[in-house]
Amino acid sequence: MTDVVIVGGGPVGLLLASELKLAGADPLVLESATGEQRRTRDLGLRGINARSMHTLGLRGLTGPLVEAQWAMFRGMAAHRTPQDEHDVIGFMMSLLDKGESGGHFAGLPLFGEVTRTPERVMIKQHLLERVLADRAESLGVRIRSACQVTDVADEGPYAVVTLAGGETLRASYVVGCDGGRSTVRKRAGFPFEGTPATMTGRTAVAELATPVASAMRGPGGLLNLSLVPGEIATIEFDGGPDERHAPVTAEELQGSIRRVSGNDAVVTRVEAGIRYSDNTRHADTYRRGRVLLAGDAAHVHSPIGGQGLNLGLQDAANLGWKLGLVARGLAQEELLDTYTAERHPVAATVLRNTRAQVALMRPGPQVDALREVLGETLRLPETQRHFLDMVNGTDIDYAPGSAHPLVGRFLPDLEIKDAGYARDLQADGRGLLLDLADSAEVRRTAAGHGDRVRVVTGAARDGAVEDLAALLVRPDGYVAWTGAEGLADALTTWFGPAV
Known part of the structure; x- marks a missing residue:
């Protein structure tokens, strides 16, 4: 089995x-x-x-x-x-x-x-x-x-x-x-x-008789020329595709390009194509x-x-x-x-x-105005930071409200004296226990988890952790525990009993 x-x-x-x-x-x-x-x-x-x-x-x-x-x-x-x-x-x-x-x-x-x-x-x-x-x-x-x-x-x-x-x-x-x-x-x-689909997206490898230009705000939707040579994509806000599995034809793609951009494009061949939607x-x-x-x-x-x-x-x-x-x-x-x-x-x-x-x-003057307003707010450093963190997943917090702000967050880019960067210490997939205060008690407590947790001793060259005696990092890079008390419970909670 x-x-x-x-x-x-x-x-x-x-x-x-x-x-x-x-x-x-x-x-x-x-x-x-x-x-x-x-x-x-x-x-x-x-x-x-x-x-x-x-x-x-x-x-x-x-x-x-x-x-x-x-x-x-x-x-x-x-x-x-x-x-x-x-x-x-x-x-x-x-x-x-x-x-x-x-x-x-x-x-x-x-x-x-x-x-x-x-x-x-x-x-x-x-x-x-x-x-x-x-x-x-x-x-x-x-x-x-x-x-x-x-x-x-x-x-x-x-x-x-x-x-x-x-x-x-x-x-x-x-x-x-x-x-x-x-x-x-x-x-x-x-x-x-x-929620059901409200849009139809098409991406295809296609040949066109005459060139077309990308139009993020076309009269009927979006037209985008991919960085990949020969690929073209359209999005129409038409309630979603009726057919997901049939091949995308030259006639279908040509009609979509014309509707979204107003361009009288002629598609001579489609080599491969897919449809997708915003079904959520x-x-x-x-x-x-x-x-x-x-x-x-x-x-x-x-x-x-x-x-x-x-x-x-x-x-x-x-x-x-x-x-x-x-x-x-x-x-x-x-x-x-x-x-x-x-x-x-x-x-x-x-x-x-x-x-x-x-x-x-979506096309339309109301959405155009909304995009202008959002574009203005995105020039503010705080707003830019918020959106950058959101789309990059760097705002993930698995333990909101924890006693220490690092718990539940991805480990900062710490450099450990005589051991290098913490990010380079988990290639084997084990957890990581950073003994920042050179504590014999920390090492004794973790001795029964050596097959699951690597212990590294050394001071951290980062002010964000200067008040901490130790950090327990999960194999996925998120901090599970900080401090000096409760290490045995944290190890058992996240890595099972000692052996």
């Missing part, structure tokens, strides 16, 4: 598998598509925001992601004219290189450094998946492609996964990372309430017994602003170490309750701001 079956081999499932493996569990990833099938759906660029980059950086993945990004941009530049490269790709590369691309809110740009560079990465999804798959495979994770899951059942002592063809697999836990139309969510009976729904819980959800299986919303991928990556980072400890019998199942408690409010906030962004993208 497998410890954890992960249904879905996209970025969320792959990251979760690696986190489980680092925690000592045995995961199996089941992906319905082949690699080539996934690549044909890989339209547009995916933005990895600041918090996700910091999280992935804990595991040493910053370098491979940045390298893949620059290789991709160099390849794109080779297919554009020098003027295009200077105006579009060159500008974006400059912002990313300087850490000044904070993203956008409904098309209104957010510039400024978030916390540290590299703050963001823009990358094709198949390249991101390749980096994460390489990491998972290097850890010994098993990945099976072309495996369609048709049913999931919680049988009490274990869960059963049924594949097309009748094969069944048993696991201690099953996690659905299988997207917005999740089979796992449906078969396990998770309610998925929300949220599971009421992320766990029912032995079945859990992560990523789009747990929450769907408009892709405007690019927060969905990052929301899912943070789900995986939050769940992986917890589920790994529980699956190994080192921690009680109550630890899994903190997954929904912590992540559900974060997703609810994202769903709220993506609904707001859709409203701000």
Whole structure:
């Protein structure tokens, strides 16, 4: 029997598998598509925001992601004219290189450094998946492609996964990372309430008889020429697509371009295309017994602003170490309750701001005026800071109202004397106990958790922690405890009993 079956081999499932493996569990990833099938759906660029980059950086993945990004941009530049490269790709590369691309809110740009560079990465999804798959495979994770899951059942002592063809697999836990139309969510009976679609988005690789220009505020919606050569996207606020699965035709895309922009464009060919909407729904819980959800299986919303991928990556980072400890019998199942408690409010906030962004993208003079007012407020440093933190996930607080402001927040960029930066000390996926006062008592208390928590002694070169004797950091980089009292309880709460 497998410890954890992960249904879905996209970025969320792959990251979760690696986190489980680092925690000592045995995961199996089941992906319905082949690699080539996934690549044909890989339209547009995916933005990895600041918090996700910091999280992935804990595991040493910053370098491979940045390298893949620059290789991709160099390849794109080779297919554009020098003027295009200077105006579009060159500008974006400059912002990313300087850490000044904070993203956008409904098309209104957010510039400024978030916390540290590299703050963001823009990358094709198949390249991101390749980096994460390489990491998972290097850890010994098993990945099976072309495996369609048709049913999931919680049988009490274990869960059963049924594949097309009748094969069944048993696991201690099953996690659905299988997207917005999740089979796992449906078969396990998770309610998925929300609001229906109000817009239709189309993205396609297409050829046009004459060039067109991007129009963020067209008469009927949005027209955007992607950084990816040949890709074009439209958004119409027409109540959502009638058909999601039929191929996007040249006639359909041509009609959409004309309606949103007023341009008499002629589309001669569509090579590949997808439709999407702002259908916004949220599971009421992320766990029912032995079945859990992560990523789009747990929450769907408009892709405007690019927060969905990052929301899912943070789900995986939050769940992986917890589920790994529980699956190994080192921690009680109550630890899994903190997954929904912590992540559900974060997703609810994202769903709220993506609904707001859709409203701000609609055509019309009233919305134009609203955008002007918001654009003016975004020039205020405090407002810019608020929106930057919101879209980059750097405002996440898992323990609001805690006695110390660091508890529940991502660990600051601390440098520890004789040990280096704290961010570089968690590549193995263990928790981190920073003994800042060189306390023999701290080390004695943590001795029984050495397989789950690394103890590092040394003063921190940062005024934010000068009053603290010790810091307990979870494997996902969030501070679980500070101070001098209560360490034994904190270790047991987050990492299980001492052994």
